[in-house]
Amino acid sequence: MVLPISSSKPKENCKTHYRTAKLAAITTLIGAILITIATPVVYENARAKLFHQPEVYIFALIPVLGVVLIGLLLRSLNQKAEATPLVWTILLFLLTFVGLGLVVFPYIIPPSITIYQAAAAPSALVFMIIFIGFLIPIMLFYNIYNYIVFRGKVAGEHYSES
Secondary structure, eight states: OEEESSOSOHHHHHHHHHHHHHHHHHHHHHHHHHHHHHHHHHOHHHHHHHTSHHHHHHHHHHHHHHHHHHHHHHHHHHTTOSSHHHHHHHHHHHHHHHHHHHHHTTEEETTTEEHHHHSOOHHHHHHHHHHHHHHHHHHHHHHHHHHHHHTTOOOSSEEEOO
């Protein structure tokens, strides 16, 4: 069986994909606004941290950057760009996780366990970092080797079952 990569109606699919992406971006914006409003209302610890004088400027910058990134995402979707929506989406979710990290830090399980209490013993952490230090270069070499070996081996626009 041969499965085509593209549909028989590429322009219609393209419109549908961009329309769905715009809807997802707007839904993400609405959800982010609701979470931004609800967090200080519901959680007293977060409210105290968010509105503390020096940090309030950093926390105020995160929603502004989020709105800018959503605006750039929507603009790139309206222009039917192919690569930039991915970049804006990745930056938006990284910003979201940075904001979450700043709100809950240093607590892993708010408000009872800090990151320092949840950490493993120092000897176990040293063992893991040494192991990772050896493993990451091996994995990178293996992936580069596979890329070099199999580069150019797949040709054509269709995949087939064997």
